[in-house]
Amino acid sequence: MSTPDLTLHRPLxxxxxxxxxxxxxxxxxxxxxxxxxxxxxxxxxTRNSVPPGSWPPADQPRLPFERTALNTLALLxxxxxxxxxxxxxxxxxxxxxxxxxxxxxxxxxxxxxxxxVEWAGLLRHGLTLQSSQVGSFFYLIIxxxxxxxxxxxxxxxxxxxxxxxGRLLPSRFGAAQLFWYFVVLVWPxxxxxxxx
Amino acid sequence: MSAARARLGLRTAxxxxxxxxxPGVALACAVCGGGNPANRFAFFVSTMVLSLLPLGxxxxxxxxxxxxxxxxxxxxxxERDAVPATAPAGSAPRPAPTTAxxx
Numbered sequence: 001m002s003t004p005d006l007t008l009h010r011p012l013x014x015x016x017x018x019x020x021x022x023x024x025x026x027x028x029x030x031x032x033x034x035x036x037x038x039x040x041x042x043x044x045x046t047r048n049s050v051p052p053g054s055w056p057p058a059d060q061p062r063l064p065f066e067r068t069a070l071n072t073l074a075l076l077x078x079x080x081x082x083x084x085x086x087x088x089x090x091x092x093x094x095x096x097x098x099x100x101x102x103x104x105x106x107x108x109x110x111x112x113x114x115x116x117v118e119w120a121g122l123l124r125h126g127l128t129l130q131s132s133q134v135g136s137f138f139y140l141i142i143x144x145x146x147x148x149x150x151x152x153x154x155x156x157x158x159x160x161x162x163x164x165x166g167r168l169l170p171s172r173f174g175a176a177q178l179f180w181y182f183v184v185l186v187w188p189x190x191x192x193x194x195x196x
Numbered sequence: 197m198s199a200a201r202a203r204l205g206l207r208t209a210x211x212x213x214x215x216x217x218x219p220g221v222a223l224a225c226a227v228c229g230g231g232n233p234a235n236r237f238a239f240f241v242s243t244m245v246l247s248l249l250p251l252g253x254x255x256x257x258x259x260x261x262x263x264x265x266x267x268x269x270x271x272x273x274x275e276r277d278a279v280p281a282t283a284p285a286g287s288a289p290r291p292a293p294t295t296a297x298x299x
Contacts, residue, residue, distance in 0.1 A: 017261065017264045017265045017268045017269075018261065018264050026257065030250075030253050030257070033249070033253065034246075034249065034250060037245060037246055037249055038246065040242075041242035041245065041246055044238045044241075044242060045235065045238045045239050045242055047238075048232070048234040048235040048237070048238040049232075049235045
């Protein structure tokens with residue numbers, strides 16, 4: 001009696017074509033891109049419907065375009081640092097990714113903090129959600145972005161803590177990174193359209 | 197009765213023809229139809245962007261998934277097709293293991 005060939009029943013490993021967390025986040029980012037596109041579209045049409053020179057209205061403060069350049073630089077640098085952390089993690093291991101990820105998180109937090117300071121100043125100068133169309137759009141669009149930035153920072157902080165504990169999952173980090181890149185890359189468009 | 201119906205049909209046809217052939221006259225939206233040229237241009241550009249952006253995203257996603265699939269499936273049959281190195285000289289290669297994927 002011959003021995004049965006066990007290779008007949010050996011299963012092959014599953015061949016997923018992409019990571020589930022990354023794919024789910026990509027679909028989510030797709031919807032977010034469309035949402036911000038809708039916001040920008042509504043803003044641009046409304047802004048062009050008012051007579052020239054009356055945006056913002058005379059009794060409303062002008063949005064600080066030049067001062068917000070510092071926030072923009074901090075956010076862009078944060079995106080670059082998170083990308084460097086990703087590369088370092090893949091090439092030299094978790095220890096090499098700690099510093100760039102920590103710095104990236106710090107710059108992201110700096111962006112959110114500076115935005116908070118800017119909002120406090122604008123509120124003091126009378127720009128509120130109900131004061132004008134400028135205020136309505138500003139707090140809707142920029143507030144929505146700030147909310148996304150805070151959530152993305154939370155995800156990155158989770159990854160950072162996992163990295164420190166030595167149990168960072170690449171799929172988790174990939175999804176958090178994708179969301180952070182979305183927050184970073186959508187900001188210059190918002191800054192140039194809404195603040196200018 | 198039939199004359200009234202014919203008049204109604206004629207009116208409906210005229211209305212539909214007017215809307216279809218002269219959409220500029222049948223502007224219903226104050227935003228897209230009225231306002232200044234800058235406003236109309238902004239509306240046109242926004243319409244184009246919001247129409248093409250999802251198509252571009254879908255296309256980008258499709259191309260990305262296609263490249264991932266090609267990359268992942270490049271060595272799909274390498275294990276099955278591999279001839280065992282320890283096979284005795286002159287003997288026929290063993291048939292490939294049957295798996296759930298190849299059945």
